Amino acid sequence: MNKFMRIPFGMAALALAASAMAQVTPDPAPDRFDAADTNHDGKVDRAEYDGFVAELVLLYDTDRDGKLSRAEVATARDPSKFDVIDANHDASLVLGEIAAYSDNDFKVMDANGDGVIDREESKHGK
Ligand SMILES: [Ca+2]
Ligand SMILES: [Ca+2]
Numbered sequence: 001m002n003k004f005m006r007i008p009f010g011m012a013a014l015a016l017a018a019s020a021m022a023q024v025t026p027d028p029a030p031d032r033f034d035a036a037d038t039n040h041d042g043k044v045d046r047a048e049y050d051g052f053v054a055e056l057v058l059l060y061d062t063d064r065d066g067k068l069s070r071a072e073v074a075t076a077r078d079p080s081k082f083d084v085i086d087a088n089h090d091a092s093l094v095l096g097e098i099a100a101y102s103d104n105d106f107k108v109m110d111a112n113g114d115g116v117i118d119r120e121e122s123k124h125g126k
C-alpha cells in the first residue's frame, strides 16, 4: 500500500494525458503489456505494474474522490471484479483494496516467480 501511494505525481499527470488520448477506443489499453512496460525492456516489474494500476485508477475515478464507485468502473474491462476487489463491501474501492488485489494479481501472473512479468506470462495471466 505504501509503495502504491508513492507514485510520483509527474507520472500520474503523464498517465492522464495518455488516458485521454486512449479514450477514443472502447478499450483504453489495447495492449496492456506495452502500456505497463514503461521502460520497454520486455518485462513488467513491480514498480511498473503498480504505476500501471495507478493509471487505471486515475482513468476510472471520474469524480476524483480517490475511490472507485460501481458506476465509475462500469466501463472497465471486467466490472464483475468489483465485488472481489471491494474487500469491506462498502461499494467503493479505495487504493488499499485495489493495491491488495493487484498485489495478488501480480503474483498470479508472475508464473515463474522471478519478480517480473514477461510477455509470455502476461498472456497466461488471466
Ligand atoms: Ca519494464
Ligand atoms: Ca470516484
Ligand SMILES: [Ca+2]
Binding pocket: 109, 110, 111, 112, 113, 114, 115, 116, 117, 118, 121
Ligand atoms: Ca516472471
